[in-house]
Amino acid sequence: MNVVESIERSVIQTEDLQFYYNTHHALKNINLKFEEKKITALIGPSGCGKSTFLRTMNRMNDLIPGVRTEGAIWIGNENITEPSIDPVELRKKVGMVFQHASVFPFSIYENIAYGPRTHGERNKKVLDEIVEENLRAAALWDEVKDHLDHPATGLSGGQQQRLTIARTLATKPEILLMDEPTSALDPISTAKVEDLIRTLKERYTIIIVTHNMQQAARISDFTAFFLNGEVKEYGQTATLFTNPLFSETKDYIAGKFG
Amino acid sequence: MMAKTIKEIEHTLYRKNSKMRTERFGKSLTFLAVVLTAAITAAILFLVFSKGLSTFIMNDGSVKDFFTGTTWNPAEVNSLGKPIIGALPFIVGSLAITGISALIAGPLAIGAAIFMSEIAPNAGKRIMQPVIELLVGIPSVVYGFIGLSVVVPFLRDLFPGSGFGIAAGTIVLSVMILPTVTSLALDAIQSVPRSLREASLALGSTRWQMICKVVLKTAKPGLLMAIIFGMARAFGEALAVQMVIGNASVIPHSLFEPASTITSILTMGMGYTVMGQVENNALWSLALILLLMSLFFTIIVRMIGKGKSA
Numbered sequence: 001m002n003v004v005e006s007i008e009r010s011v012i013q014t015e016d017l018q019f020y021y022n023t024h025h026a027l028k029n030i031n032l033k034f035e036e037k038k039i040t041a042l043i044g045p046s047g048c049g050k051s052t053f054l055r056t057m058n059r060m061n062d063l064i065p066g067v068r069t070e071g072a073i074w075i076g077n078e079n080i081t082e083p084s085i086d087p088v089e090l091r092k093k094v095g096m097v098f099q100h101a102s103v104f105p106f107s108i109y110e111n112i113a114y115g116p117r118t119h120g121e122r123n124k125k126v127l128d129e130i131v132e133e134n135l136r137a138a139a140l141w142d143e144v145k146d147h148l149d150h151p152a153t154g155l156s157g158g159q160q161q162r163l164t165i166a167r168t169l170a171t172k173p174e175i176l177l178m179d180e181p182t183s184a185l186d187p188i189s190t191a192k193v194e195d196l197i198r199t200l201k202e203r204y205t206i207i208i209v210t211h212n213m214q215q216a217a218r219i220s221d222f223t224a225f226f227l228n229g230e231v232k233e234y235g236q237t238a239t240l241f242t243n244p245l246f247s248e249t250k251d252y253i254a255g256k257f258g
Numbered sequence: 259m260m261a262k263t264i265k266e267i268e269h270t271l272y273r274k275n276s277k278m279r280t281e282r283f284g285k286s287l288t289f290l291a292v293v294l295t296a297a298i299t300a301a302i303l304f305l306v307f308s309k310g311l312s313t314f315i316m317n318d319g320s321v322k323d324f325f326t327g328t329t330w331n332p333a334e335v336n337s338l339g340k341p342i343i344g345a346l347p348f349i350v351g352s353l354a355i356t357g358i359s360a361l362i363a364g365p366l367a368i369g370a371a372i373f374m375s376e377i378a379p380n381a382g383k384r385i386m387q388p389v390i391e392l393l394v395g396i397p398s399v400v401y402g403f404i405g406l407s408v409v410v411p412f413l414r415d416l417f418p419g420s421g422f423g424i425a426a427g428t429i430v431l432s433v434m435i436l437p438t439v440t441s442l443a444l445d446a447i448q449s450v451p452r453s454l455r456e457a458s459l460a461l462g463s464t465r466w467q468m469i470c471k472v473v474l475k476t477a478k479p480g481l482l483m484a485i486i487f488g489m490a491r492a493f494g495e496a497l498a499v500q501m502v503i504g505n506a507s508v509i510p511h512s513l514f515e516p517a518s519t520i521t522s523i524l525t526m527g528m529g530y531t532v533m534g535q536v537e538n539n540a541l542w543s544l545a546l547i548l549l550l551m552s553l554f555f556t557i558i559v560r561m562i563g564k565g566k567s568a
C-alpha cells in the first residue's frame with residue numbers, strides 16, 4: 001500500500017491489522033490513518049473485505065464465532081482490539097449505519113429514542129429534544145414531525161435510511177461507519193442522503209463503504225482502494241481518482257472489474 | 259429455421275395440453291378435498307349448535323341459569339319447572355385452569371425460548387429442541403397419569419385436602435402445554451431479523467437490552483399467539499384434567515379442593531346419558547361452549563396475525 005499524503009490529526013489508525021474468519025484471512029496487514037472530521041471512502045470489488053474492515057472498528061465481528069483479530073486499531077489513544085475494551089462503550093462512540101435501513105418496528109420517535117434510552121436517559125423532555133435535534137440533523141424533521149408516533153416501517157426506503165442515520169446520531173458518536181448506505185435507494189433518496197453525509201462531516205469523522213465511484217468522488221476527502229483483503233492504494237480522493245498509482249486502481253475506477 | 263420454431267411451438271402446445279389435463283385432475287381432487295372438509299365442518303357445527311341450543315329451546319332451560327347457576331342436575335327440574343343446568347362451576351374451573359396454566363407456562367416458555375435462541379443456541383439446537391419435540395408428542399393420558407401418581411400425592415402431603423383440584427390440574431396442564439408454547443415462542447423469537455439485533459448492538463446496547471427491548475418487543479405478537487395456542491389447548495384438554503381435578507361440580511374455595519371443568523364433566527357424563535334426553539342435551543350445550551371458546555381463540559390468533567403483517 002502507499003500512503004500518498006501523510007495524514008495529520010488522525011483519530012483512527014490501524015497497525016498491521018489482520019483479520020481471520022476461522023482460517024480465511026480476510027484482512028491482510030491493514031495500515032490506515034483516518035483524519036478527523038473528514039470523509040474517507042472505502043472502495044473495492046465485492047468480497048475484498050470492506051465490510052469486514054468496517055466491522056472490526058466497532059467490534060461487530062465479535063458476534064461471529066471463530067473469528068480472530070491481530071494487530072491494533074487505535075482510536076484516540078486506545079487500542080480497541082484489546083479484550084479489555086468494552087464493545088458496548090465502544091459502539092456508543094463509533095456509530096454504524098447499515099446497507100439496508102434496519103428500522104425497528106416501533107414508532108419514529110421510539111426509533112430515535114432507543115439509543116439514548118438504553119444509555120440511561122429517562123427524562124421525557126430531554127428525549128423529546130434529542131429526537132427533534134437528530135431528526136433535524138438527518139434532514140427528516142420536516143417530513144415526519146407531525147407523525148412521530150407512526151410506525152417507522154411505514155416510511156419510504158430513503159426516509160428509513162435517514163431515520164437510521166438520525167438514530168445513530170442520537171447516541172452521540174464521534175465516528176460514523178457507513179456500509180453502502182445508499183445502495184438500496186433510488187437516485188433522489190441517494191442525493192438526499194449524500195447531502196446529509198456532507199453536512200455531517202462538520203461534526204463527525206466518517207468512513208463510508210460504497211460501490212458507487214461517482215459517490216466516492218463526490219463526497220469523500222480520502223479514498224482507500226481495497227483488493228483481496230489488502231489496501232492497494234490510499235490517498236486524497238482527487239488524486240486517487242485522477243491519477244492512480246496502480247493499474248488495478250485505475251481499472252477498478254474505470255469499471256473494468258468489480 | 260422458421261419451420262423448426264413453429265414445430266417447437268406446436269410441440270410445447272401439445273405438451274401443455276397433457277400438462278393441463280393433469281392440472282385439471284389435481285385441481286378437481288383438491289377441490290373435492292376442500293368441499294369435503296367444509297361439509298364435515300358444517301355438519302359438526304350444525305350438530306353442536308342444534309343439539310346445544312335445544313337445551314334452551316326444547317327443554318325450556320334458562321340461559322341465565324346456565325351461566326350463573328351453581329348446581330348441575332339436568333335430570334331434575336327446579337321450582338319453575340326448568341331443568342337444573344347451572345354450569346358456572348365448570349366454566350369457572352375451565353377458565354381458572356386455563357388462565358393459571360398460561361400464567362405459569364407463558365413466562366417459562368418464553369424464558370426457555372430466549373435461552374435456546376439467544377443464550378445457548380448450540381445446546382438449544384442440539385439438546386433442548388429434540389427434547390421439546392419429544393415432549394410435544396407425548397399423549398395427554400400419560401401426563402394425566404403422571405399427575406395422578408406424582409402431583410396429586412405431592413399436593414396432598416403439602417396442603418390440606420385430597421390433592422385433587424385446580425392446582426393439580428394447572429400443574430399438569432402447564433407442563434403439558436409448555437413444549438408447544440416453547441416451540442412456538444422459539445419460532446417467534448427466531449423470526450426477528452438479525453439486522454435488528456445488529457442495529458441494536460451497534461447503537462451501544464447490551465445483549466440483555468437487545469433481547470428485552472428489541473427481540474421480545476418485535477416478537478410480541480408471535481409470543482402472544484404462542485400463549486393463546488397454549489390456552490386453547492389447555493381449555494380443550496379433557497383426559498389429563500379429568501384424572502387430577504377431583505370432578506366435584508361445585509365452585510371450589512381454594513385451588514386444592516376438587517373441582518371440575520367443562521371438558522371433564524363432558525367426558526364423565528357422556529356414557530351415562532341417552533341421545534335426545536335433557537341430560538344429553540345439556541352436555542351438548544357444554545360442547546357448544548367449548549366450540550365457541552375455541553372459535554374465540556382462533557379469532558384472537560387471527561387478529562394478532564393480521565396486526566403483525568400490517
Ligand SMILES: Nc1ncnc2c1ncn2[C@@H]1O[C@H](COP(=O)(O)OP(=O)(O)OP(=O)(O)O)[C@@H](O)[C@H]1O
Pocket residue numbers: 021024026044045046047048049050051052053064
Ligand atoms: N461471517 C463470515 N464468515 C466467513 N467468511 C466471511 C463472513 N463474512 C464475510 N466473509 C468473507 O470475507 C471476505 C470479505 O467479505 P466482506 O463482506 O468484508 O466483503 P465486502 O468487501 O464488504 O464485499 P461487498 O462489497 O460484496 O459487500 C469474503 O471473502 C467473504 O466471503
Ligand SMILES: [Mg+2]
Pocket residue numbers: 050051052179
Ligand atoms: Mg460489504
